Amino acid sequence: MAKEYLGEFEELVLTMVAVLREEAYGAMIAEEIQKKQNREANLSGIHVTLYRLEDKGLIKSTYGGATNERGGRRKRIYSVTNAGFAILRMMKESRMELWKLIPQLKTSAL
Amino acid sequence: MSKSGVPLFALRLLEWVCPEEMFEEIEGDLLQHFNRDVEMYGVAKARRIYSFKVLSFIHPSIFMRHKLSKSLFQTALIPSYLKTSIRSIKTNPVFSLVNIMGLTIGLMASVMIALFVVNEYNFDSQLSKKAEIFRIYTRARYTGSPEQDVALTSGWLGPEIAKNFGQIRNYTRYWNLRTKVFLKEEKRVAKRNVIAVDSSFLKLFDFKMAQGSASTCLNKPSSVVISKEIYDAFFKPGDLAINESIKIDDTEYIITGVLESIPANSHLQFDALVPISPLAANDRMFQLSWDGGFLNTYIQIDPSSARTLPTHLTNLFHKLTGHKDGEPNSELLLQSLNDVHLSSSQMDHDSNNIKKFNGQYITVLQFTAIFILIITGINFLNLSTAASLYRTKEIAIRKTVGAKLSQTIFQHVFESSLTMVTSFVIALALIFILLPYVNKIVDRDIQFGLIFRHPNYITFFVLSILLIISASGLYQAFLKKRVKVIGNFALQLRGNFSRGKNLIILQFSLAAILMVCTVVLYQQSRFISETDPGFTKDQIMLVDMNKEVNEKYTVLKNELLRSSNIIGVTASDQRLGNDLGGWGFKVKTDTGVYQFIPSNINVDLDYLDVYGMKLKDGRSFSSAVKTDAGRAFIVNETMIKELRLKQPVGVRAGHAWYDSDSLGSIIGVVQDFNYNSLHQKINPVALVHHPEWGFSEISIKLKAGRVNEGIAEAKKIWDATISSYPFQYSFLDDHFDTLYNSEKQMRSVFLIMACVAICISSMGLFGLVIMTTRGRVKEIGIRKTLGATSFQIAGMLSRYFLQFIFLSLVIACPISYYFANEWLQTFAYHTSLDVKPFLVTTFIMIVIALLTICYHTIRIAFGNPVQSLRNE
Numbered sequence: 001m002a003k004e005y006l007g008e009f010e011e012l013v014l015t016m017v018a019v020l021r022e023e024a025y026g027a028m029i030a031e032e033i034q035k036k037q038n039r040e041a042n043l044s045g046i047h048v049t050l051y052r053l054e055d056k057g058l059i060k061s062t063y064g065g066a067t068n069e070r071g072g073r074r075k076r077i078y079s080v081t082n083a084g085f086a087i088l089r090m091m092k093e094s095r096m097e098l099w100k101l102i103p104q105l106k107t108s109a110l
Numbered sequence: 111m112s113k114s115g116v117p118l119f120a121l122r123l124l125e126w127v128c129p130e131e132m133f134e135e136i137e138g139d140l141l142q143h144f145n146r147d148v149e150m151y152g153v154a155k156a157r158r159i160y161s162f163k164v165l166s167f168i169h170p171s172i173f174m175r176h177k178l179s180k181s182l183f184q185t186a187l188i189p190s191y192l193k194t195s196i197r198s199i200k201t202n203p204v205f206s207l208v209n210i211m212g213l214t215i216g217l218m219a220s221v222m223i224a225l226f227v228v229n230e231y232n233f234d235s236q237l238s239k240k241a242e243i244f245r246i247y248t249r250a251r252y253t254g255s256p257e258q259d260v261a262l263t264s265g266w267l268g269p270e271i272a273k274n275f276g277q278i279r280n281y282t283r284y285w286n287l288r289t290k291v292f293l294k295e296e297k298r299v300a301k302r303n304v305i306a307v308d309s310s311f312l313k314l315f316d317f318k319m320a321q322g323s324a325s326t327c328l329n330k331p332s333s334v335v336i337s338k339e340i341y342d343a344f345f346k347p348g349d350l351a352i353n354e355s356i357k358i359d360d361t362e363y364i365i366t367g368v369l370e371s372i373p374a375n376s377h378l379q380f381d382a383l384v385p386i387s388p389l390a391a392n393d394r395m396f397q398l399s400w401d402g403g404f405l406n407t408y409i410q411i412d413p414s415s416a417r418t419l420p421t422h423l424t425n426l427f428h429k430l431t432g433h434k435d436g437e438p439n440s441e442l443l444l445q446s447l448n449d450v451h452l453s454s455s456q457m458d459h460d461s462n463n464i465k466k467f468n469g470q471y472i473t474v475l476q477f478t479a480i481f482i483l484i485i486t487g488i489n490f491l492n493l494s495t496a497a498s499l500y501r502t503k504e505i506a507i508r509k510t511v512g513a514k515l516s517q518t519i520f521q522h523v524f525e526s527s528l529t530m531v532t533s534f535v536i537a538l539a540l541i542f543i544l545l546p547y548v549n550k551i552v553d554r555d556i557q558f559g560l561i562f563r564h565p566n567y568i569t570f571f572v573l574s575i576l577l578i579i580s581a582s583g584l585y586q587a588f589l590k591k592r593v594k595v596i597g598n599f600a601l602q603l604r605g606n607f608s609r610g611k612n613l614i615i616l617q618f619s620l621a622a623i624l625m626v627c628t629v630v631l632y633q634q635s636r637f638i639s640e641t642d643p644g645f646t647k648d649q650i651m652l653v654d655m656n657k658e659v660n661e662k663y664t665v666l667k668n669e670l671l672r673s674s675n676i677i678g679v680t681a682s683d684q685r686l687g688n689d690l691g692g693w694g695f696k697v698k699t700d701t702g703v704y705q706f707i708p709s710n711i712n713v714d715l716d717y718l719d720v721y722g723m724k725l726k727d728g729r730s731f732s733s734a735v736k737t738d739a740g741r742a743f744i745v746n747e748t749m750i751k752e753l754r755l756k757q758p759v760g761v762r763a764g765h766a767w768y769d770s771d772s773l774g775s776i777i778g779v780v781q782d783f784n785y786n787s788l789h790q791k792i793n794p795v796a797l798v799h800h801p802e803w804g805f806s807e808i809s810i811k812l813k814a815g816r817v818n819e820g821i822a823e824a825k826k827i828w829d830a831t832i833s834s835y836p837f838q839y840s841f842l843d844d845h846f847d848t849l850y851n852s853e854k855q856m857r858s859v860f861l862i863m864a865c866v867a868i869c870i871s872s873m874g875l876f877g878l879v880i881m882t883t884r885g886r887v888k889e890i891g892i893r894k895t896l897g898a899t900s901f902q903i904a905g906m907l908s909r910y911f912l913q914f915i916f917l918s919l920v921i922a923c924p925i926s927y928y929f930a931n932e933w934l935q936t937f938a939y940h941t942s943l944d945v946k947p948f949l950v951t952t953f954i955m956i957v958i959a960l961l962t963i964c965y966h967t968i969r970i971a972f973g974n975p976v977q978s979l980r981n982e
Binding site: 026044052076 | 172
């Protein structure tokens with residue numbers, strides 16, 4: 001859990017989990033990625049990534065509510081752990097440091 | 111949930127792929143997306159998308175998350191499975207008993223055969239140098255006859271080849287001096303196998319010694335190494351026998367070694383060893399000029415030289431004997447010690463090779479064992495399946511409560527394992543108990559622990575058992591998947607029994623083949639005992655002779671003939687009922703002098719009369735004609751045929767060492783007689799009369815019915831006349847019986863195997879009957895209500911099953927005909943292969959099949975149709 005680096009997709013999924021909070025489950029993550037980022041996200045790929053992230057201890061899960069739409073099947077809601085937040089923070093900082101050095105990316109917000 | 115919902119196939123696939131923990135959420139997510147897709151694209155496209163999504167879930171990251179151990183070994187449910195297993199055994203004791211019995215018998219038979227086979231391969235294995243030891247044998251070819259392999263070599267061969275060939279690390283000769291009397295302190299014991307060997311013998315054949323040193327014990331000329339039995343006869347346990355003196359046939363010897371008991375699986379069995387060099391120095395049989403082979407020669411070489419050495423040996427042999435173009439055309443060959451026990455069936459004059467066995471029978475036995483294992487496995491499958499028919503309620507309930515496929519499989523594997531392990535344990539226990547009896551039948555000394563020293567065989571059996579268990583478990587589990595849970599758990603078992611039928615046919619075919627072969631074996635045995643060998647075998651008592659007996663022979667003979675219980679007395683230097691020794695023989699025909707090696711016997715004058723041999727031409731030996739001693743030869747028809755002599759009587763002939771100008775002549779032609787087993791063709795034989803050479807055995811023909819009196823009288827006369835040699839006798843017909851030991855053993859084995867196969871197949875049939883009749887209960891009920899009589903039903907059912915028997919017989923006949931024929935061809939003289947074995951087999955199989963099916967068939971056929979139709 002020290003200096004690990006996440007793959008691009010893993011990072012994306014982890015971020016979505018942090019964003020969606022109570023709605024962070026497989027199908028919703030897939031939809032959000034589709035809507036917000038406009039990229040095709042495979043449901044299986046997302047589930048696999050979620051399991052991997054859980055194995056790495058960056059997220060944890062509980063069973064959530066069942067809805068009619070799901071035919072009564074419960075959801076698995078994920079949430080980011082402290083370690084997960086630590087990695088997110090670290091990644092954000094390291095990205096920013098590099099991006100700061102690129103003149104073309106200099107905007108007033110940075 | 112069909113056309114308007116998610117595709118079921120995809121859902122089932124998903125269920126199979128996903129581990130339980132994840133299945134629910136994944137299914138839910140897919141469903142959520144599906145419903146959204148239905149709104150957006152419509153049902154058809156949504157279903158397609160769904161299927162694709164499911165396919166994408168087949169990913170190592172998903173299905174590798176299955177916790178293997180959890181799905182295969184459901185330890186939590188074992189107590190429940192145990193309870194139901196025991197319960198099912200209690201409710202169907204007959205079934206379980208039959209099943210276990212069948213398994214046990216089959217396993218027992220296979221393991222027993224494995225033990226025998228391993229024991230045979232293990233002959234001579236205790237010798238550390240076994241891989242490097244080879245036996246030299248002679249292959250002799252006469253014109254017109256097939257080549258003959260003889261285990262004997264010349265007396266001078268050993269030292270000569272050792273001198274000339276560096277590859278020969280060591281050699282030893284092995285010369286059986288036959289019976290000698292051991293005398294120490296007034297106690298006399300006669301032993302049959304006293305062997306003269308080179309001092310290197312115990313270095314090649316490292317038998318364990320109880321006393322004395324193997325490397326030096328045979329160096330001094332008067333040394334003798336005695337067996338444990340001789341030691342026990344003359345010494346008390348713990349006595350030091352070394353340096354004690356003992357007389358062998360009146361010559362003083364010093365004991366230099368005592369052997370531990372020679373293991374039963376050694377092809378060499380002997381009572382005492384003496385050095386051969388002092389004997390060789392004085393005996394003209396060891397000179398280069400001596401033409402005959404009469405002892406065994408073993409050499410120790412690097413196995414890689416075994417291919418090229420024989421040519422060198424043969425060349426040296428021809429060079430030293432000047433035999434190159436003469437008759438017979440002989441060559442020397444090497445036989446590895448590994449092959450001596452199993453590959454010497456065609457070897458002639460091989461009496462020192464004890465308990466040799468035909469290696470081809472071993473292959474047959476191995477195949478039989480595999481057959482039996484196959485039949486047993488099939489049987490187990492069928493019977494277990496049949497038994498499970500009674501438990502469909504239990505299956506249905508388990509399925510309702512949530513049993514998964516893997517759990518069902520595990521349950522059945524568990525039950526099969528229980529049965530199998532029980533049967534295996536019982537089989538091993540039974541083998542342990544029955545081993546002494548088996549040893550008696552096959553004349554071996556098989557140790558139970560033998561099989562544990564051969565990992566190959568253990569792995570084979572363990573694997574077979576595992577295979578049977580898993581096969582039956584899986585098979586049954588899949589059968590049970592088909593059990594539909596209908597309302598009140600009524601039974602509906604769809605299934606075609608064609609697989610079961612095929613298996614039964616296979617089983618019965620194998621059993622039929624074994625049975626036909628057994629009958630043929632017995633037929634040939636009867637043929638052997640009933641064929642007239644060309645001489646009298648019965649009531650002939652054979653008595654060993656030594657020098658004193660030879661000296662007093664005439665006196666002895668006259669005394670014996672005075673008894674009314676003794677019909678005839680004669681003597682010979684060899685016994686009938688084994689290969690006859692041969693030495694060079696010359697015949698002077700119109701075309702020249704023809705030299706070859708026939709079989710020869712030195713006999714007393716009235717030999718042909720006492721043995722009842724028929725003369726075809728000429729006359730027998732007569733005391734009136736003085737030249738009959740040494741210059742008269744009686745030959746058999748085969749020799750006449752080979753030499754193509756038209757007028758044999760009067761033709762000049764003699765031993766190879768006779769001068770060609772002073773030969774004797776052929777005085778008579780005797781009808782061919784089977785002096786050896788019926789495996790061997792009759793060779794050319796010459797009977798000679800050389801009283802001055804001495805004979806080694808007296809043949810006494812006893813009056814039929816007065817055998818015991820005859821023996822007693824003979825012993826009395828003997829003891830009164832002979833002082834230096836005990837009265838040792840045996841009977842010629844017993845001796846001939848030993849020739850067929852392999853066959854007798856195979857006969858018993860095959861009979862047992864055939865019975866085993868029939869038993870197991872019948873049990874299989876039993877199971878099949880139950881399965882099919884249960885399925886046809888309603889059909890039979892309807893037939894009866896429509897007017898069929900019980901007998902008609904019984905007939906219909908019997909015909910249905912008998913057709914399997916006929917089919918298996920049809921399959922079995924050509925196969926067994928082929929094998930039986932091949933086996934009969936190994937005999938030079940054999941009975942013809944007629945319909946009898948096939949008729950007998952057919953009859954027995956039909957009877958047994960009917961017995962097997964009658965119980966159930968009758969119960970069903972005579973049952974009350976009301977019962978069977980009640981559930982409709």
